[in-house]
Amino acid sequence: xxxAAGVSPATVSRVLHGTRPVHPDLRxxxxxxxxxxxxxxxxxxxxxxxxxxxxxGMVVPNVANPFFPVVIQxxxxxxxxxxxxxxxxxxxxxxxxxxxLVRSLLDHRIDGILFSPCDQLSxxxxxxxxxxRVPLVQIDRRAVSDVAYVGVDQEGAMREVIxxxxxxxxQRFAYVSSTSRASTAxxxxxxxxHTVRGVDARSAQRVYQGSFSLDWGRVAAxxxxxxxxxxxxxxxxxxxxxxGVLDVLRSQGLRVPDDVLLTGFDDTELxxxxxxxxxxxxxxxxxxxxxxxxxxxxxxxxxxxxSVNLFxxxxxxxxxxxxx
Amino acid sequence: xxxAAGVSPATVSRVLHGTRPVHPDLRxxxxxxxxxxxxxxxxxxxxxxxxxxxxxGMVVPNVANPFFPVVIQxxxxxxxxxxxxxxxxxxxxxxxxxxxLVRSLLDHRIDGILFSPCDQLSxxxxxxxxxxRVPLVQIDRRAVSDVAYVGVDQEGAMREVIxxxxxxxxQRFAYVSSTSRASTAxxxxxxxxHTVRGVDARSAQRVYQGSFSLDWGRVAAxxxxxxxxxxxxxxxxxxxxxxGVLDVLRSQGLRVPDDVLLTGFDDTELxxxxxxxxxxxxxxxxxxxxxxxxxxxxxxxxxxxxSVNLFxxxxxxxxxxxxx
DNA sequence: AGCGTCCCGGATAACGATTTCCAAGGGGAG
DNA sequence: CTCCCCTTGGAAATCGTTATCCGGGACGCT
Numbered sequence: 001x002x003x004a005a006g007v008s009p010a011t012v013s014r015v016l017h018g019t020r021p022v023h024p025d026l027r028x029x030x031x032x033x034x035x036x037x038x039x040x041x042x043x044x045x046x047x048x049x050x051x052x053x054x055x056x057g058m059v060v061p062n063v064a065n066p067f068f069p070v071v072i073q074x075x076x077x078x079x080x081x082x083x084x085x086x087x088x089x090x091x092x093x094x095x096x097x098x099x100x101l102v103r104s105l106l107d108h109r110i111d112g113i114l115f116s117p118c119d120q121l122s123x124x125x126x127x128x129x130x131x132x133r134v135p136l137v138q139i140d141r142r143a144v145s146d147v148a149y150v151g152v153d154q155e156g157a158m159r160e161v162i163x164x165x166x167x168x169x170x171q172r173f174a175y176v177s178s179t180s181r182a183s184t185a186x187x188x189x190x191x192x193x194h195t196v197r198g199v200d201a202r203s204a205q206r207v208y209q210g211s212f213s214l215d216w217g218r219v220a221a222x223x224x225x226x227x228x229x230x231x232x233x234x235x236x237x238x239x240x241x242x243x244g245v246l247d248v249l250r251s252q253g254l255r256v257p258d259d260v261l262l263t264g265f266d267d268t269e270l271x272x273x274x275x276x277x278x279x280x281x282x283x284x285x286x287x288x289x290x291x292x293x294x295x296x297x298x299x300x301x302x303x304x305x306x307s308v309n310l311f312x313x314x315x316x317x318x319x320x321x322x323x324x
Numbered sequence: 325x326x327x328a329a330g331v332s333p334a335t336v337s338r339v340l341h342g343t344r345p346v347h348p349d350l351r352x353x354x355x356x357x358x359x360x361x362x363x364x365x366x367x368x369x370x371x372x373x374x375x376x377x378x379x380x381g382m383v384v385p386n387v388a389n390p391f392f393p394v395v396i397q398x399x400x401x402x403x404x405x406x407x408x409x410x411x412x413x414x415x416x417x418x419x420x421x422x423x424x425l426v427r428s429l430l431d432h433r434i435d436g437i438l439f440s441p442c443d444q445l446s447x448x449x450x451x452x453x454x455x456x457r458v459p460l461v462q463i464d465r466r467a468v469s470d471v472a473y474v475g476v477d478q479e480g481a482m483r484e485v486i487x488x489x490x491x492x493x494x495q496r497f498a499y500v501s502s503t504s505r506a507s508t509a510x511x512x513x514x515x516x517x518h519t520v521r522g523v524d525a526r527s528a529q530r531v532y533q534g535s536f537s538l539d540w541g542r543v544a545a546x547x548x549x550x551x552x553x554x555x556x557x558x559x560x561x562x563x564x565x566x567x568g569v570l571d572v573l574r575s576q577g578l579r580v581p582d583d584v585l586l587t588g589f590d591d592t593e594l595x596x597x598x599x600x601x602x603x604x605x606x607x608x609x610x611x612x613x614x615x616x617x618x619x620x621x622x623x624x625x626x627x628x629x630x631s632v633n634l635f636x637x638x639x640x641x642x643x644x645x646x647x648x
Numbered sequence: 649a650g651c652g653t654c655c656c657g658g659a660t661a662a663c664g665a666t667t668t669c670c671a672a673g674g675g676g677a678g
Numbered sequence: 679c680t681c682c683c684c685t686t687g688g689a690a691a692t693c694g695t696t697a698t699c700c701g702g703g704a705c706g707c708t
Contacts, residue, residue, distance in 0.1 A: 332659075
């Protein structure tokens with residue numbers, strides 16, 4: 001490129017980045033040559049020299065969980081606005097894989113990491129390792145409190161769900177969740193227990209833990225029905241689980257909301273499509289993604305150090321929880 | 325690292341890659357030093373020297389379309405098995421953005437591209453540009469025929485849907501789709517027209533094109549109902565659209581499948597959750613993703629040049645299309 | 649013993665950019 | 679008119695690897 005323009009490589013760099021003034025003639029010559037050759041700088045070489053790759057890594061527990069694609073989309077969009085690319089990794093909810101992924105991302109010299117740790121305890125070492133080397137933002141889930149975080153106030157949201165159900169006249173509850181060790185699951189459960197305890201001590205213990213899947217919802221629902229002691233409301237930690245529950249209730253001749261109220265969480269497309277439509281908790285996914293990207297790029301002005309960004313979730317009340 | 329081990333950088337490289345035999349003593353020394361320093365090679369420098377970044381780009385039209393996350397997940401998994409990372413880009417169904425993304429990926433010197441072109445015509449220039457520089461595999465959607473492709477036989481699948489409906493006794497059809505210029509949409513429409521023509525010429529013209537969304541399904545359904553000429557079956561190019569249609573039919577007092585049969589496409593989680601469960605076309609998403617990744621890495625043994633991998637879709641028959 | 653052949657280390661040159669440093673030239677001030 | 683500073687171009691170092699090349703020693707063969 002330099003020789004094609006008949007100037008030194010230094011000049012090329014200066015023209016293309018405007019780092020320093022360059023004589024109009026030389027400037028024109030290099031621009032012409034760049035145009036003619038369709039020249040585009042090699043970002044690998046750039047990265048080696050400038051120690052910045054223009055790449056951000058993102059580690060999520062499960063891309064197929066409908067929660068994440070929307071966040072990923074927002075992240076990618078925001079990154080691109082700043083000229084950065086997204087290296088996406090799926091940890092498959094496995095702490096070992098997750099740690100391996102983080103190391104690999106560091107090897108690639110990403111400029112930052114968006115991390116959704118799958119385990120609020122065991123994910124810590126990997127998180128610390130990464131945070132010591134690059135800007136890191138926890139997104140949706142978290143494992144440590146002194147590193148930046150973006151997500152919604154899970155406890156507040158779950159409390160709102162229960163308080164709403166209580167206002168609907170419910171007194172006895174059951175909670176269907178997963179054994180996931182993600183911070184979000186833990187926080188929702190804690191809020192459930194704490195809020196429900198006020199009206200019925202036994203309900204606080206009535207917790208069914210399996211996985212975040214339709215099938216587990218079905219299994220748990222069967223268990224609840226078999227116990228012959230139907231609560232006033234079944235609270236689910238996730239939409240998929242809620243729809244599994246709904247499926248079994250229906251096939252057992254039980255009607256929602258007539259016989260029992262039902263709520264989900266995450267407000268995926270499933271919730272509004274279901275019949276009856278499912279009451280759920282809507283999180284501002286685009287905002288979470290965008291803010292996460294901003295923070296990790298330091299475009300936020302704030303030192304990403306220990307910034308905590310809690311967004312408010314919105315309770316979407318639908319048929320499945322309307323007493324009639 | 326080299327000085328820490330007291331050997332030359334060349335030796336370090338040889339030990340770590342096993343490129344050439346190295347004296348046990350030196351070998352042990354470097355390995356010890358590597359361990360001690362927690363040394364990991366800088367992949368940026370490696371990439372500059374070897375002209376291979378260990379990164380593959382992927383361009384999809386819309387990450388939030390539930391079809392893609394599963395494919396992405398499979399791709400990422402397979403790439404990782406080969407030690408590669410995934411650079412994910414969302415074109416937002418915009419040809420201009422798409423072209424920009426491709427250029428950016430090339431700048432980053434990715435080792436290959438998985439491309440799902442959003443427009444079967446206008447995406448060509450970008451596709452050509454990329455294919456001339458790196459191994460490229462078209463995935464799900466395609467724009468040119470002389471570059472590798474992985475996906476399912478859309479025409480065969482849609483033909484199967486129609487033939488099944490005809491076998492159920494349907495004679496008059498309506499087709500709800502989008503104006504998308506993706507190859508998949510075009511192929512499904514072509515198969516619909518072609519197959520339906522055999523039983524009813526008018527049905528071949530009864531096509532409603534909007535977007536791949538719930539809302540468009542609702543609008544189209546209203547239109548169909550208002551025309552006062554309900555077909556025997558409404559065929560949809562997509563599950564979301566079908567569920568939008570279902571929603572309006574239900575609220576207009578029309579019952580599925582009693583008054584009209586209904587089918588979707590893609591067999592997303594929505595299809596099995598809906599009420600009544602929606603007949604849909606299931607595509608082997610994991611296989612598509614895996615095969616795409618294999619091909620682009622050349623791990624397949626085949627020259628990725630013009631390999632075409634068509635998988636067979638599976639018709640999932642559910643309540644929404646069962647005549648009774 | 650002499651000579652050719654391996655074998656294996658290290659020195660050295662890339663890879664393709666940015667950045668630092670130096671020098672030449674021009675202009676302003678004393 | 680001289681001196682100095684400021685501007686601007688290019689030469690060269692650098693980023694951290696891998697690949698090429700060269701040389702010294704060991705070994706085998708005649």
